[in-house]
Amino acid sequence: xxxxxxxxxxxxxxxxxxxxxxxxxxxxxxxxxxxxxxxxxxxxxxxxxxxxxxxxxxxxxxxxxxxxxxxxxxxxxxxxxxxxxxxxxxxxxxxxxxxxxxxxxxxxxxxxxxxxxxxxxxxxxxxxxxxxxxxxxxxxxxxxxxxxxxxxxxxxxxx
Amino acid sequence: xxxxxxxxxxxxxxxxxxxxxxxxxxxxxxxxxxxxxxxxxxxxxxxxxxxxxxxxxxxxxxxxxxxxxxxxxxxxxxxxxxxxxxxxxxxxxxxxxxxxxxxxxxxxxxxxxxxxxxxxxxxxxxxxxxxxxxxxxxxxxxxxxxxxxxxxxxxxxxxxxxxxxxxxxxxxxxxxxxxxxxxxxxxxxxxxxxxxxxxxxxxxxxxxxxxxxxxxxxxxxxxxxxxxxxxxxxxxxxxxxxxxxxxxxxxxxxxxxxxxxxxxxxxxxxxxxxxxxxxxxxxxxxxxxxxxxxxxxxxxxxxxxxxxxxxxxxxxxxxxxxxxxxxxxxxxxxxxxxxxxxxxxxxxxxxxxxxxxxxxxxxxxxxx
Numbered sequence: 001x002x003x004x005x006x007x008x009x010x011x012x013x014x015x016x017x018x019x020x021x022x023x024x025x026x027x028x029x030x031x032x033x034x035x036x037x038x039x040x041x042x043x044x045x046x047x048x049x050x051x052x053x054x055x056x057x058x059x060x061x062x063x064x065x066x067x068x069x070x071x072x073x074x075x076x077x078x079x080x081x082x083x084x085x086x087x088x089x090x091x092x093x094x095x096x097x098x099x100x101x102x103x104x105x106x107x108x109x110x111x112x113x114x115x116x117x118x119x120x121x122x123x124x125x126x127x128x129x130x131x132x133x134x135x136x137x138x139x140x141x142x143x144x145x146x147x148x149x150x151x152x153x154x155x156x157x158x159x
Numbered sequence: 160x161x162x163x164x165x166x167x168x169x170x171x172x173x174x175x176x177x178x179x180x181x182x183x184x185x186x187x188x189x190x191x192x193x194x195x196x197x198x199x200x201x202x203x204x205x206x207x208x209x210x211x212x213x214x215x216x217x218x219x220x221x222x223x224x225x226x227x228x229x230x231x232x233x234x235x236x237x238x239x240x241x242x243x244x245x246x247x248x249x250x251x252x253x254x255x256x257x258x259x260x261x262x263x264x265x266x267x268x269x270x271x272x273x274x275x276x277x278x279x280x281x282x283x284x285x286x287x288x289x290x291x292x293x294x295x296x297x298x299x300x301x302x303x304x305x306x307x308x309x310x311x312x313x314x315x316x317x318x319x320x321x322x323x324x325x326x327x328x329x330x331x332x333x334x335x336x337x338x339x340x341x342x343x344x345x346x347x348x349x350x351x352x353x354x355x356x357x358x359x360x361x362x363x364x365x366x367x368x369x370x371x372x373x374x375x376x377x378x379x380x381x382x383x384x385x386x387x388x389x390x391x392x393x394x395x396x397x398x399x400x401x402x403x404x405x406x407x408x409x410x411x412x413x414x415x416x417x418x419x420x421x422x423x424x425x426x427x428x429x430x431x432x433x434x435x436x437x438x439x440x441x442x443x444x445x446x447x448x449x450x451x452x453x454x455x456x457x458x459x460x461x462x463x464x465x466x467x468x469x470x471x472x473x474x475x476x477x478x479x480x481x482x483x484x485x486x487x488x489x490x491x492x493x494x495x496x497x498x499x500x501x502x503x504x505x506x507x508x509x510x511x512x513x514x515x516x517x518x519x520x521x522x523x524x525x526x527x
Contacts, residue, residue, distance in 0.1 A: 007279040007288060011272040014520040021374050021516050022265040022509065028366050029258040032359045126348070 064089075067142075068156040080125055081146050081155060084134035087123030092138070174426035175210040182206030182424065185319070194326035198299065201417025202319065206424035217422050224422035232419035233311070237412045238304040239384045244409030245300070245511070246364070246388025247401045249479070253505035255359050256352040259459065260471070260502075264509025266455030267475025268517045270295040270448025278440050283433075286310050289521040291437055294321045295444030296514030297328070297478035301381060303420065305518045309525060315423040316434040320441030328481045331442065333489060335449045336473050344457070345493045347468040349502045357393070364389040371516060378519025382512065448476040452506065474503040477510035 064085060066078065073081065120137040135147040142157040185203025189196035209217050209224060216224040231237045254260050275292030283291060290306040290313050302321040306314045324331065336345075364386035372379040391401040423429075456472030470489055474482045483503035490499040 003285050003288075004276075004279050006285045007276050010285065010289070010521070010524050011276060013524060014272055014517060015269060017375060017520050018268045018513055018516050019262070019265045021371060022261045022513055024374070025367055025370055025512070026258040026261040028370060029255050029261065029363065032255060032362055032366070033353075035356075035358055035362065 065158040066155060067158040070154050073153065077148065080132050080134060080148060081153060083125035084123045084132075084136050084146055084148075085144055085155065085157060087125055087134070088121045088136035088138070088144070091121040091123065172212070174430050175212060177430060178210040178424060178426040179207050181429075182208075182210065182421070185323075188323070188326075192326075195322045197413050198322050198417050198420075199326070201414055202322070202421040202424070205418045205421025206315075206429075209422050209425050217425060224418065227415055228419045228422050231415050232303070232314075233307055235304055235307060235380070237416045237419060238300040238307075239380055240408060240412040241300040241416060242381055242384035242515075243388040244404050244412065245479075246385035246390075247392045247405035248409070249385070249389055249392075249508055249511070250504075251363055251389060251508055252355045252360060253352060253501050253507075254509050255355045255363055257502065257505045259463070259467075260505025261509045261512070262459070263452055263456055263467075263472045263506035264475045264511075264513040265516075266472060267448045267452035267477075267506070267510050268296065268513045269451030269455070270444055270446070270476065271514070271517050273447040273451070274440055274444030277443050278436075281436055281440070283436075286525050287313055287433075289525055290317050291440045292444060293317075293514065293518055293521065294324065294437075294441045295448035295476065296510065296517060297321070297325050297445060297448065297476040297482070298511055298514040299325065300416070301511075301514050301518050303416065304381060305521060308522060312428065313433065313437060315420060315429050316437035317441075318420040319424070320438050323438075324441050324445050325478045325481060328445070328476075328478050329485050329488075331445045332449050332473050332476075332482060332485050335446050336453055336470050336486075336489060339450060339453045340457070340469050342493060344469050345489060346497065347466050348494070348497050349468055349471075349499065350465055352501055352505075357395070360393040361390065364393065367512065371512070371519075375516055375519040375523065377522040378516050381515040381518060385511065385515070445476065449473045449482075452476060452510075468497075468499055468502065471499060471503045471506055475506040475510040475513065477507065477514055479507050479511060480504065482510075483507040 064082065066082060069078065069081065120135065123134050123136055125132055125134060132148060137145040137147075139145055139154075144155045144157065146153045146155055182203045182205070185199045185206065187203075188194040189200040189203060205224065208214065216222045217228070219225050219229070254264075271292045273292075274295045275288045278288035278291040279285065286309040290302070290310040293302050293305050294317055296302070299318065299321045302317050303314065306317045310317075368379075368383050368386040371382040388401075388404050391397050391404055452472030452475035453469050454472070455475075456467050456469035460466050460469065468486075468490065470486045474486050476482050483500055486503040487498070487500040490497045
């Protein structure tokens with residue numbers, strides 16, 4: 001019985017100490033982030049400059065390539081926007097196919113904005129595991145307005 | 160020295176034969192099944208050797224295996240050097256990128272205490288129970304380090320259990336994980352870990368050594384050695400030392416560890432009911448540690464904004480990188496695009512620290 005009581009005592013004290021020590025370590029590690037922040041931010045800043053200048057495009061999924069984006073975005077947002085545009089194109093394609101009017105999308109459908117017909121779609125994309133709702137509106141051929149939350153971006157997709 | 164005649168006359172020979180078969184069984188598992196071969200092979204073949212009557216290899220004061228055990232294992236030199244090598248091989252980046260993984264590493268240690276209490280209920284004393292419970296940490300060197308100090312007569316059983324079950328992690332963990340999680344939970348995707356700077360990786364081992372050293376001094380030898388090894392690795396200025404610690408030294412001490420532990424597997428000490436109980440409790444320890452990690456991750460999900468896939472809690476049982484791989488495999492089974500390996504590596508290496516701290520607590524409270 002004494003041994004069992006000792007065991008219970010060791011368990012309570014032990015679990016408490018293990019959690020306390022590792023929690024303190026976790027807080028310390030969390031603070032380390034700020035020390036390393038400057039170092040790790042550099043590549044992102046480089047990318048932002050690249051995107052802002054519009055000199056180079058980001059080859060993205062689904063065969064589309066962002067040529068220019070305003071205002072500058074971080075890689076995660078860029079990925080979300082790219083996914084949003086792909087989703088928009090899919091949605092638009094389905095909508096047009098349903099009315100059986102344009103079977104040769106995108107060749108003909110792409111001309112619609114010239115006639116003042118703008119398609120708008122709300123697309124849900126998953127970026128690195130977290131879902132995002134994106135509103136995409138086609139303003140012209142390869143020219144989009146993308147809204148994520150309360151931020152608005154204008155995007156030019158390479159033809 | 161026990162010669163063949165004495166053994167036959169006292170009826171001990173059958174035990175030696177059984178032990179030789181056990182040793183050969185370990186060799187078979189190492190060679191054929193590839194179960195932790197680096198350690199189980201030397202343990203197994205040494206167990207065969209020490210059970211050949213009349214060799215005198217384990218007899219004090221000059222038996223070779225006695226010297227290996229007495230000067231390298233009993234003095235804790237080898238387990239600590241193993242930790243140095245582990246440090247030089249370990250990337251703590253996932254822990255630094257996601258500090259909450261340290262809590263998952265801590266939660267898996269609940270299994271250590273559950274197994275200890277179970278051992279107490281089965282009649283082991285507190286020091287023996289602690290040595291058995293630590294098997295749940297799935298960390299061979301820590302198990303050996305603690306057992307030598309608290310219950311040296313159980314060393315062979317706890318070491319064999321720890322290393323055998325480490326290799327059986329792919330069989331032990333999945334049923335426990337699946338029983339405690341829903342399919343939806345297993346499909347949770349996690350945000351990609353942030354990159355970690357070199358500066359953070361250098362500061363981390365120094366900070367961890369100082370913090371743990373001050374808070375749990377008895378864990379300082381284990382944590383200290385792993386962090387020294389890790390500093391060799393991350394500093395980038397002592398490549399020769401890193402290489403020596405993680406390769407040459409690690410290989411040498413692994414040989415001594417295997418041979419030293421194998422030398423304790425003599426028939427009259429190993430073939431006991433206690434050994435069978437230890438082997439059985441090893442499974443309890445591993446399973447409860449896995450459950451502790453998973454359940455804590457589920458609890459964590461009630462409070463955090465970005466959900467954690469509860470399976471990564473299972474990786475808190477150390478067994479680096481085996482348990483992280485198990486989590487990855489299960490994640491891919493549910494969702495072929497869900498890559499959790501790096502997320503699981505966080506709790507995995509955090510579990511090593513957690514187990515060392517738990518061992519330090521046992522030493523403080525139960526005496527070393």
